[in-house]
Amino acid sequence: MAVYTEVSDVALKGFLTNYDIGTLRSFNGITEGVENTNYLVHTDIHSYILTLYERRVDKNDLPFFLKLLEHLAAHSISCPTPIKSKNGQMLGELSGKPATIVSYLEGSWVRRPSPHHCHEVGAALAQLHLAGSDFKMTRANALGPASWTELGRDTANHADTVTPGLRTEIAADLDNLVRAWPIDLPAGIIHADLFPDNVFFIDDQLSGLIDFYFACHDAFAYDISICLNAWCFEPDNAFNITKARQLLRAYENIRPLSRAEYDAIPLLSHGAAMRFLLTRLYDWINTTPNALVKPKDPAEYIRKLRFHRSVTSPTEYGLDER
Amino acid sequence: MAVYTEVSDVALKGFLTNYDIGTLRSFNGITEGVENTNYLVHTDIHSYILTLYERRVDKNDLPFFLKLLEHLAAHSISCPTPIKSKNGQMLGELSGKPATIVSYLEGSWVRRPSPHHCHEVGAALAQLHLAGSDFKMTRANALGPASWTELGRDTANHADTVTPGLRTEIAADLDNLVRAWPIDLPAGIIHADLFPDNVFFIDDQLSGLIDFYFACHDAFAYDISICLNAWCFEPDNAFNITKARQLLRAYENIRPLSRAEYDAIPLLSHGAAMRFLLTRLYDWINTTPNALVKPKDPAEYIRKLRFHRSVTSPTEYGLDER
Numbered sequence: 001m002a003v004y005t006e007v008s009d010v011a012l013k014g015f016l017t018n019y020d021i022g023t024l025r026s027f028n029g030i031t032e033g034v035e036n037t038n039y040l041v042h043t044d045i046h047s048y049i050l051t052l053y054e055r056r057v058d059k060n061d062l063p064f065f066l067k068l069l070e071h072l073a074a075h076s077i078s079c080p081t082p083i084k085s086k087n088g089q090m091l092g093e094l095s096g097k098p099a100t101i102v103s104y105l106e107g108s109w110v111r112r113p114s115p116h117h118c119h120e121v122g123a124a125l126a127q128l129h130l131a132g133s134d135f136k137m138t139r140a141n142a143l144g145p146a147s148w149t150e151l152g153r154d155t156a157n158h159a160d161t162v163t164p165g166l167r168t169e170i171a172a173d174l175d176n177l178v179r180a181w182p183i184d185l186p187a188g189i190i191h192a193d194l195f196p197d198n199v200f201f202i203d204d205q206l207s208g209l210i211d212f213y214f215a216c217h218d219a220f221a222y223d224i225s226i227c228l229n230a231w232c233f234e235p236d237n238a239f240n241i242t243k244a245r246q247l248l249r250a251y252e253n254i255r256p257l258s259r260a261e262y263d264a265i266p267l268l269s270h271g272a273a274m275r276f277l278l279t280r281l282y283d284w285i286n287t288t289p290n291a292l293v294k295p296k297d298p299a300e301y302i303r304k305l306r307f308h309r310s311v312t313s314p315t316e317y318g319l320d321e322r
Numbered sequence: 323m324a325v326y327t328e329v330s331d332v333a334l335k336g337f338l339t340n341y342d343i344g345t346l347r348s349f350n351g352i353t354e355g356v357e358n359t360n361y362l363v364h365t366d367i368h369s370y371i372l373t374l375y376e377r378r379v380d381k382n383d384l385p386f387f388l389k390l391l392e393h394l395a396a397h398s399i400s401c402p403t404p405i406k407s408k409n410g411q412m413l414g415e416l417s418g419k420p421a422t423i424v425s426y427l428e429g430s431w432v433r434r435p436s437p438h439h440c441h442e443v444g445a446a447l448a449q450l451h452l453a454g455s456d457f458k459m460t461r462a463n464a465l466g467p468a469s470w471t472e473l474g475r476d477t478a479n480h481a482d483t484v485t486p487g488l489r490t491e492i493a494a495d496l497d498n499l500v501r502a503w504p505i506d507l508p509a510g511i512i513h514a515d516l517f518p519d520n521v522f523f524i525d526d527q528l529s530g531l532i533d534f535y536f537a538c539h540d541a542f543a544y545d546i547s548i549c550l551n552a553w554c555f556e557p558d559n560a561f562n563i564t565k566a567r568q569l570l571r572a573y574e575n576i577r578p579l580s581r582a583e584y585d586a587i588p589l590l591s592h593g594a595a596m597r598f599l600l601t602r603l604y605d606w607i608n609t610t611p612n613a614l615v616k617p618k619d620p621a622e623y624i625r626k627l628r629f630h631r632s633v634t635s636p637t638e639y640g641l642d643e644r
Contacts, residue, residue: 008433009523025428025524028362029353040350040362042369042428106347106364111330201331202347 005037005052005095012041012050015094018085019101021045032197035213037097040104047104049080052097057213059098064139065212066090066100068132068189073103075131077124078208080105107200107207118231118243120206121199122250125191125227128209129220129255132189141192141216143275145181148174151278158285163302170277173305177271182219182264190223191215195230221261224251225268228317229276229304237303245318262314262322269317270308277301327359327374327417334363334372337416340407341423343367354519357535359419362426369426371402374419379535381420386461387534388412388422390454390511395425397453399446400530402427429522429529440553440565442528443521444572447513447549450531451542451577454511463514463538465597467503470496473600480607485624492599495627499593504541504586512545513537517552543583546573547590550639551598551626559625567640584636584644591639592630599623 013024022045030040037052053062066082070090073081080102082090092099110117152174159167191198193214200208224247232244251257257265280298287295315321335346344367352362359374375384388404392412395403402424404412414421432439474496481489513520515536522530546569554566573579579587602620609617637643 009430010433012430023525024430026426026430026522028350030362031351031353040352047364104348108331108334108346108348111332200348203345 004054005097007037007039007050007052007095011095012039015050015092015099016041016043018087018089018092019083020086021048021083021101033211041101048083049102049104050094050099051102052094052099054097061139061213062091062098062100064137065215067137068135068215069102069212071135072128072131072212077128077131078105078206079212080208080210105200105208105210107202109197109199110201111196113196113231113243115240115243115246116204117196117199117201117206119246119250120201120204121194121227121231122224122247123254124199124206124209125194125223125247126251126254128191129188129223135189139216141190141218143192143214143279144218145178145271148271148274148278149178151282155278155281155285159281162281162284162298166302169302169305170274173270173274173309177267177274180267181271182260182267185219185221185261185264186258187217187219189215190218190220192218192223192226194223194227219261219264219268220255221257221264222268222272224248225265225272226275228265228269229272229301233300233304233307237300237307239307241316241318248318257319259322262319265314265317265319266308266311270305270311273301273304273308277305326376327419329359329361329372329374329417333417334361337372337414337421338363338365340409340411340414341405342408343370343405343423355533363423370405371424371426372416372421373424374416374421376419383461383535384413384420384422386459387537389459390457390537391424391534393457394450394453399450399453400427400528401534402530402532427522427530427532429524431519431521432523433518435518435553435565436526437562437565437568438526439518439521439523439528441568441572442523442526443516443549443553444546444569445576446521446528446531447516447545447569448573448576450513451510451545457511461538463512463540465514465536465601466540467500467593470593470596470600471500473604477600477603477607481603484603484606484620488624491624491627492596495592495596495631499589499596502589503593504582504589507541507543507583507586508580509539509541511537512540512542514540514545514548516545516549541583541586541590542577543579543586544590544594546570547587547594548597550587550591551594551623555622555626555629559622559629561629563638563640570640579641581644584641587636587639587641588630588633592627592633595623595626595630599627 022043025042027039027041030038035056036054039050041048041050069079069082072079083101152170156167198211228244232240234240277298280296283295284298344365347364349361349363352360357378358376361372363370363372391401391404394401405423474492478489520533550566554562556562602618605617606620
């Protein structure tokens with residue numbers, strides 16, 4: 001839940017004179033987005049999202065994110081498209097913050113994804129990976145395995161207060177994951193955070209992908225593993241192989257997995273669970289009680305971590321025997 | 323800042339099947355409104371506001387508010403219009419809360435009102451008073467002078483922690499106000515909370531009035547006095563008689579004040595300042611540090627109270643000598 005920065009009518013009108021998007025009709029602070037301040041802006045032409053970037057986003061990364069969105073939109077990916085100012089700029093300043101205007105995507109995210117939704121997201125992920133392949137800029141994954149060791153250390157002293165024995169459990173897994181982590185899988189632009197709240201549907205048709213602020217250069221199959229964690233577990237944390245099969249088949253219809261990627265899926269999925277467990281644990285421990293954003297419970301990812309640890313074959317994720 | 327109650331895509335779609343307003347395209351929790359949860363809903367036909375009523379609004383008052391909005395909209399007042407369900411109902415239930423859909427008003431509120439904006443609001447207030455004159459339902463003003471004595475008592479022990487001497491200052495004023503309060507002024511439906519954030523403009527033209535959840539039956543001139551407090555003081559708390567003159571003249575062009583109303587303006591304005599001081603003081607004292615809604619500083623109204631106490635003639639508000 002956001003709107004950290006208030007924008008006045010006069011300031012917004014002034015800002016909009018830099019753009020060819022019509023005259024302001026109304027604007028409302030919206031509660032989506034935990035990293036930034038977002039307003040839904042109606043002009044006499046269309047709807048737009050105004051984003052003010054708050055401290056959690058590194059300003060040096062903004063050109064990468066905005067040019068990536070522009071590139072993807074030009075390659076038929078339905079995503080927020082940055083609107084250029086009359087001077088050709090995608091990044092401006094408003095209320096003392098870096099600010100952009102992007103197109104507003106209609107659609108809403110699905111609270112209880114069905115196998116059909118998983119099929120749709122698998123296809124969209126493969127299209128995203130292909131569309132990003134000739135994007136020229138790059139950005140390292142700041143939340144890759146190298147960061148996990150550090151997050152493990154930073155959370156070690158409090159891990160057992162969340163679940164007894166968690167500190168040892170994390171340390172043992174981390175050792176194994178970091179040692180075995182593959183470094184030569186097919187790689188390119190990945191979304192790295194394609195959870196259900198970042199995928200919009202209209203009438204069960206996927207209408208767009210949002211929130212590319214974790215996008216980076218990393219293994220495509222790792223992006224799949226993040227989606228397996230995010231889309232294919234039930235509320236009771238049981239793994240739903242039907243959903244996973246739908247997601248993987250739709251992906252492979254567009255971009256088949258190599259043998260190495262196929263073999264790596266269990267390890268990558270285990271690692272993806274570790275990544276979200278560690279960042280949730282960190283936020284859980286470090287969030288003050290009166291913070292605007294409520295941290296997500298890390299417990300969900302402890303159970304996912306244990307599931308992945310028990311897996312012995314890619315077929316357990318719904319992949320066909322090879 | 324709101325969204326207290328989360329609404330799922332499936333629940334909203336189900337709710338919308340009760341209405342003839344098209345199919346859902348998107349919905350966003352918006353940060354406006356401190357009493358209720360509000361979503362901006364796009365369908366393939368239009369934009370709407372979905373409101374879920376939280377505890378602070380008395381459910382028994384909802385028929386009054388909704389029928390009032392319907393009445394005003396039918397009398398050419400631009401305000402949110404309740405959309406009736408296929409069964410003719412204005413009030414439904416969603417996520418366990420009473421819920422309504424109203425039309426979305428384009429426009430944005432003015433952070434720094436000019437004399438021109440005050441002129442517009444004065445005219446709109448008079449039109450509102452006339453439009454409400456044949457509305458059949460009634461609702462007492464729960465925040466009239468009778469409630470001030472109670473609020474004064476409830477805040478007495480903490481008033482001096484806000485400003486030394488405030489307890490005595492309030493008690494003396496309260497005594498005078500309650501004793502002198504006029505009871506036979508022309509009365510009818512008043513908005514009772516027409517602050518700048520409840521009045522929308524597009525290109526400096528007033529486009530609508532919102533937030534009728536304090537509307538009640540009371541003296542029309544008291545509503546004017548609330549507006550004088552809300553619109554005609556500068557950020558440094560100096561009274562701007564030019565703005566007041568614009569507001570009053572525009573009002574009187576449509577609904578001239580009687581002699582009794584004219585004479586009562588200083589007292590009513592003093593009382594209006596007391597009402598907002600007391601409720602702000604109460605919220606200031608009783609809000610927990612991690613509440614979603616930040617209470618408004620009561621200090622602004624202490625200074626307004628002192629201004630009104632010093633006034634000796636209605637002409638000091640910009641009214642012409644009579």
